[in-house]
Amino acid sequence: MFFSSKKDPRIGTGQTGEDLAVRHLENQGYVIVERNYRIRIGEIDIIARDGEYLVFIEVKTRRSNRYGSPFDAVDFRKQRRISRVALAFMTQHRCLEVPVRFDVIAVHLASRTPGVELIQNAFEYIG
Numbered sequence: 001m002f003f004s005s006k007k008d009p010r011i012g013t014g015q016t017g018e019d020l021a022v023r024h025l026e027n028q029g030y031v032i033v034e035r036n037y038r039i040r041i042g043e044i045d046i047i048a049r050d051g052e053y054l055v056f057i058e059v060k061t062r063r064s065n066r067y068g069s070p071f072d073a074v075d076f077r078k079q080r081r082i083s084r085v086a087l088a089f090m091t092q093h094r095c096l097e098v099p100v101r102f103d104v105i106a107v108h109l110a111s112r113t114p115g116v117e118l119i120q121n122a123f124e125y126i127g
Contacts, residue, residue: 017061017107018045024105024116030055039088042081046105047089053101056086058122061107070106071119080126087127100125 022032030048037044046057058078060070067073074082082102090096104122108115 014059014061016109018059020061020107020114020116021057021059021105022046024118025057028118034089037085037089039085041088042085044082044085044089050101052099054090054095054098055101055103056082056089057103057105058082059105059107061109063109065110070108071104071122074104074122076126079123083126086125 018035022035025046025048026032028050030050032046032048033054034047035045037047044056045059048055048057058074060073062070079102086100086102090098090100101121102123102125104119106115106117106119108117
């Protein structure tokens with residue numbers, strides 16, 4: 001059996017994007033609660049507080065536009081999965097009464113200066 005010793009480059013790209021996203025969010029006044037919250041049904045990249053809101057944030061990082069906008073990758077199916085994981089987090093942490101929001105961050109690494117775009121309230125909860 002053959003095992004490659006090379007790391008998956010997408011992992012490094014994703015980690016870089018998340019680190020840039022966290023820095024951007026903190027500069028915007030968000031307080032990071034948790035990163036990479038993972039349960040059996042899925043993962044949320046970043047959970048943060050923004051004022052009264054508990055914000056669940058999906059980060060999409062791209063090195064090129066070959067596969068379309070990073071925002072395009074957060075389709076209905078992905079939104080539903082994020083919603084379900086968010087509900088599990090809120091249930092586990094007993095914060096079901098807290099107002100929530102779903103944001104998406106696109107990180108563009110195609111140029112020397114990375115670009116970070118934030119869409120607040122990018123989608124509504126999908127049960």
